[in-house]
Amino acid sequence: MRANELAMRKDMAADAAEMLEAAGVKDVKMHDNDYAPGKGIHEMGTARMGRDRKSSVLNQHNQVWDAPKVYVTDGACMTSSACVNPSLTYMALNRARGRDHAVRELKAGNL
Structure with missing residues (x-):
């Protein structure tokens, strides 16, 4: 620490x-x-989410830029947090962004 x-x-x-x-x-x-x-247990921030693959590891759907079949579903997308429990925030991010996107991509045959 x-x-x-x-x-x-x-x-x-x-x-x-x-x-x-x-x-x-x-x-x-x-x-x-x-x-x-x-x-x-809320260690986070090791796989930054962003709009540019040069400055982030994940896209806006929590997909790894260089491995589009990989979705990161923990707090790694969050670059920082306050003193409060971030679990609900990253669960919402992963459900709203990652899971919904993955389902659409699977149905479209893209994954």
Whole structure:
């Protein structure tokens, strides 16, 4: 974990504590259990989606530019995320873009 990620974790915890206290929660205590790879299951951003094959790995349907029969169906298309759970967003992207496109292409005989 890099310094910026550690700083973001501390900032998120402080923001969460501040919101809880503003909502009337008493005796808010923050703690930080050590982080280890794999504990944060929303790793993403390794296969950027874009409009240009020179600057992205995936097209707008989450297809690999150089392997059109391959659809990436995880969070790899997302280049960044906030401190919230991105799962619903990338599930929607993959269903709305990838799956629907793949079905149309299969029916048209293109895959």
